[in-house]
Amino acid sequence: MQEHERHVLVTGGAGYIGSHAVLALQDAGWQVSVIDNLSTGNRAALPPEVAFHHGDIGNEALLAEIFAARPARAVMHFAGSIVVPESVSDPLGYYHNNTVKSRALIAAAVAAGVPHFVFSSTAAVYGEPAKVPVAEDSAKAPINPYGASKLMTEQMLADTAAAHPLNYAALRYFNVAGADPEGRSGQSTPAATHLIKVACEAVVGKREGVAIFGSDFPTPDGTGVRDYIHVADLAQAHVLALEALIAEPTRSLVMNCGYGRGYSVREVLDAADRVAGTAIARQEQPRRAGDPPALVADNSLIRATLPWTPRYEDLDTIVAHALAWERKLAAG
Ligand code: UD1
Numbered sequence: 001m002q003e004h005e006r007h008v009l010v011t012g013g014a015g016y017i018g019s020h021a022v023l024a025l026q027d028a029g030w031q032v033s034v035i036d037n038l039s040t041g042n043r044a045a046l047p048p049e050v051a052f053h054h055g056d057i058g059n060e061a062l063l064a065e066i067f068a069a070r071p072a073r074a075v076m077h078f079a080g081s082i083v084v085p086e087s088v089s090d091p092l093g094y095y096h097n098n099t100v101k102s103r104a105l106i107a108a109a110v111a112a113g114v115p116h117f118v119f120s121s122t123a124a125v126y127g128e129p130a131k132v133p134v135a136e137d138s139a140k141a142p143i144n145p146y147g148a149s150k151l152m153t154e155q156m157l158a159d160t161a162a163a164h165p166l167n168y169a170a171l172r173y174f175n176v177a178g179a180d181p182e183g184r185s186g187q188s189t190p191a192a193t194h195l196i197k198v199a200c201e202a203v204v205g206k207r208e209g210v211a212i213f214g215s216d217f218p219t220p221d222g223t224g225v226r227d228y229i230h231v232a233d234l235a236q237a238h239v240l241a242l243e244a245l246i247a248e249p250t251r252s253l254v255m256n257c258g259y260g261r262g263y264s265v266r267e268v269l270d271a272a273d274r275v276a277g278t279a280i281a282r283q284e285q286p287r288r289a290g291d292p293p294a295l296v297a298d299n300s301l302i303r304a305t306l307p308w309t310p311r312y313e314d315l316d317t318i319v320a321h322a323l324a325w326e327r328k329l330a331a332g
Contacts, residue, residue, distance in 0.1 A: 007031040009072040012079030014041030019185040024235035058101035067112035074116035087146035098149035116245040117168040125151045133298035169241040174227035174258030178318040179325035186325025199272040200326035209281025217293040223265035225294035227258035230312035240306040258297025
């Protein structure tokens, strides 16, 4: 087998989810290159043997050079902006980073003849679903530019796959959390906003407590319900999705990535208290703009399509891994 047949270019590979995908690819025997502009990523998240290109995915000339120097069997595309409220205040920034630059990346992949593309999409494409669990064929009605910017990229991929010899997987993530079980990577993003990360920061003393955004939702305990998925299980789903694309090059896949069960904000904070043996200070605050009450995946499609066996579904395990990483960060 030629070398390029086992080579993947990972965009955003120095970021939270991308760095875990790099590890999962390596564990599965893939050679990996990374392109990352380090706007939020951290080069130290990458194993030293990974070829690293410090640059922007909007730079088609750079991408052409990278593909010419080392042909890739696939692109895994994680680079992008992910903060929902920021997308509301800076929509054009989000359409630029997430949509316009994805177009450049897809064009470069097509020009170089890369046959497979795995894209990091989001449950935010569903907006406020009429019913949960939400399946892939539910209405796509994003309620923020973040979700819209990702949905546009899905559309570009669908149209590109119809016109060119490329198939793709768009994986719609629910709430990604946790860290590499072996402690090799985790979420290092400064000014994080994600609940489990924020709770872990409170445990290690980086913040005073955790705000509960909304306790009057139509949910069992009044707080928001989400489907938290362990980042290592998510990374594994990417490797399996790539293998499925290779096995059936005329088929593309659009699949939810979640466990199909929801936890409320209070349940997550209870888990953090249990795992850490502390009581995190909680402060009830008004709802955050644009937060749907409940978002839980119908994951029957991914389970029927890929031999995906999640290993870290347990909420306490997710929190424990996130906390272990947070302690490592705190220790410098
Ligand atoms: C959102 C997106 C998701 C995206 C992710 C990336 C939606 C519906 N979901 O997830 O697609 O991948 O951002 O950034 O747009 N909460 C608190 N206190 C906190 C933090 C959060 O109560 O300090 C609550 C939120 O109100 C929500 C839950 O915890 O109910 C999870 O919030 P968060 O971790 O920020 O993720 P989402 O907003 O669900």
